[in-house]
Amino acid sequence: MTSDPRLMDAGADNDERAAEAALRPKSLQDFVGQRKVCEQLELVLHAAKGRGTAPDHILLAGPPGLGKTTLSMIIAAEMGMPIRITSGPAIQHAGDLAAILSSLTEGEVLFLDEIHRMSRPAEEMLYMAMEDYRVDVIVGKGPGATAIPLELPPFTLVGATTRSGLLPAPLRDRFGFTGHMEFYETADLVQVAHRSARLLGVEIESQGAAEIASRSRGTPRIVNRLLRRVRDFAEVRGDGRVTLDAARAALEVYEVDERGLDRLDRAVLGALLRLFNGGPVGLSTLAVAIGEETDTVEEVAEPFLVRQGLLARTPRGRIATAAAWAHLGLAMPATAFGAGLPSQPGLFGDESRGG
Numbered sequence: 001m002t003s004d005p006r007l008m009d010a011g012a013d014n015d016e017r018a019a020e021a022a023l024r025p026k027s028l029q030d031f032v033g034q035r036k037v038c039e040q041l042e043l044v045l046h047a048a049k050g051r052g053t054a055p056d057h058i059l060l061a062g063p064p065g066l067g068k069t070t071l072s073m074i075i076a077a078e079m080g081m082p083i084r085i086t087s088g089p090a091i092q093h094a095g096d097l098a099a100i101l102s103s104l105t106e107g108e109v110l111f112l113d114e115i116h117r118m119s120r121p122a123e124e125m126l127y128m129a130m131e132d133y134r135v136d137v138i139v140g141k142g143p144g145a146t147a148i149p150l151e152l153p154p155f156t157l158v159g160a161t162t163r164s165g166l167l168p169a170p171l172r173d174r175f176g177f178t179g180h181m182e183f184y185e186t187a188d189l190v191q192v193a194h195r196s197a198r199l200l201g202v203e204i205e206s207q208g209a210a211e212i213a214s215r216s217r218g219t220p221r222i223v224n225r226l227l228r229r230v231r232d233f234a235e236v237r238g239d240g241r242v243t244l245d246a247a248r249a250a251l252e253v254y255e256v257d258e259r260g261l262d263r264l265d266r267a268v269l270g271a272l273l274r275l276f277n278g279g280p281v282g283l284s285t286l287a288v289a290i291g292e293e294t295d296t297v298e299e300v301a302e303p304f305l306v307r308q309g310l311l312a313r314t315p316r317g318r319i320a321t322a323a324a325w326a327h328l329g330l331a332m333p334a335t336a337f338g339a340g341l342p343s344q345p346g347l348f349g350d351e352s353r354g355g
Contacts, residue, residue, distance in 0.1 A: 007225060007254055007262055023196050023224055024070045026077055032195065033188035033220070034067065037179040041071070044177050045078045054107050055079065056176020057130055057157040059115075061164040063303075065221030066181040068160040069113065075158055076109040083109040088117035097122040098137055098150070101129050106153035115159035116166040123171060130157055130174045183218030183307075186210070192220045193227055197242065202231050207244035215251060215260040217304055222260075229254055259308065259327060264292070266328070268301045269310060272320045273330055280317030 025031045028038050041058075048055035058075065060068040069085075076083035084104065091097050091112075104110060112118070118126070129135050133152040159175065161167060172178070184192075190206075190213045197204035204227075212230060216222040227242070233250030234240050255263045271289040272279055287294040302318075305311035310324040325332040 007222075007229070007256065023199055024073065025195075026074065028074055028078065030195075031067065031070070031074060032191045033184045034071075034179075034181060037071075037181065040177065041075065041179065045075065049079065054154040054156045057159070057174060059159045059161070059164070059167075059172065059175040059178045060181060061161050061178060062181025063183070063219070064162050065219040066183070067220060068181060069111070071179070072109065072111040072158040072160065075156070076111075079107065079109065079156075081107045081109055081156075083111055085111045085113070087113040088115050091122045092119050094119075094121040094125045094138075097125050097129075098135050101135055101152055101155075102150055104153060104155045107155065108153075109156050109158055111158045111160070113160045114162070115171075116161045116163050123168070126157075127170060127174065184220060185218075186213050189213035189216055189218070189220065189223050192223045196224050196227055197231075200227070200231065202227070202234075202242055203240065204242040205244065208242040208247045211244055211247040211251075212242075215256050215258065217260045226251065226254075226256065260304070261308075261327075264290075264296070264301050265305060267292075268297060268305065269320060269324050269328060272311070272318060273325060273328060277333065277335060278325070279319035280314055281319075282317045286318055 028042055031038055037060075044055050044058070055075070060071055062068065072085075073083060082105070084100065086100060091100075097118075100110070125135055129152060133154055135150050135152065137148045137150050138146070157175075164172070164178075190209045193209040193212050194204060197209070208230070212226050213223060216226060230242050230247050230250040231240075233253060234242050234246045237249075238246050251257075255266075257266070261269075267290045268286065271286060272281065275289055276286075283298060284294050287297045290297070302311060302313070305324075306313065308323075309321055310327060312319050312321060322332055
């Protein structure tokens with residue numbers, strides 16, 4: 001067994017999405033966490049069903065791995081309607097979007113993942129489709145081009161984005177409801193671990209579930225991923241049960257520490273502390289020091305380290321906090337940047353634990 005560089009990445013590829021399909025809840029009652037968003041969605045959907053109309057268009061915003069795709073499928077299931085799934089990067093031309101919209105049936109749910117990455121021509125076509133249930137299809141080129149209006153049946157667009165700030169205001173304003181997804185509490189992640197273990201046919205103890213949940217960065221997708229890896233370890237080197245000892249031993253093999261940091265996270269912190277005395281240091285210099293691309297450091301490692309209060313971005317460069325020195329078990333020298341200042345707790349708990 002070796003460390004998977006994507007183990008603690010909240011994103012997912014097609015293979016993992018297929019593995020997740022069997023673990024997705026099918027109703028709002030089964031959905032764990034995001035209580036406020038679920039309550040608001042329940043009101044929107046039940047009101048639409050009572051009127052016999054399609055629900056307003058829905059935007060789900062938040063970091064990856066928190067359940068936006070799952071909620072879109074639940075919306076379709078609650079309404080008793082089919083769902084069409086596509087993504088912003090797949091729609092490069094207005095014609096691509098027109099082909100999808102023209103094939104929708106009345107009441108169908110269109111899930112558009114990564115909606116902020118859709119091309120501008122398609123985005124402008126979507127404005128009219130969302131508001132007037134109509135698109136204008138351009139036939140021909142040049143002076144002889146003709147716009148043919150095409151009426152669409154009422155449908156519900158569910159857009160998902162990890163960067164809502166990139167959505168233009170005219171598009172955001174056309175969504176009748178926006179749900180903001182938050183990172184999960186450890187108690188909710190424990191429920192996710194128990195539910196997923198039951199669906200996978202894995203016997204799991206409460207302490208084992210809590211250990212996995214506390215290292216999962218507040219993200220259900222990471223809970224499920226770690227659970228599958230701990231299950232593998234328990235089946236090969238144990239009796240198949242996910243206990244506290246099995247979870248700790250497995251996550252040590254996969255280089256996930258008690259706070260949820262993986263190999264890449266510790267490499268960033270280690271270089272920052274040992275080579276640059278805690279900073280400040282530029283992003284490109286830090287990336288070269290650990291042999292990674294700058295995008296990998298900035299987009300994969302830094303967001304979690306900042307949320308945990310271990311690293312800070314400043315105009316002068318990246319700096320480590322007192323909590324980073326303590327987490328790696330290093331004495332903070334008096335010459336280090338920020339020496340003498342109190343450390344800050346992380347997003348998911350105190351300085352010693354992720355939960």
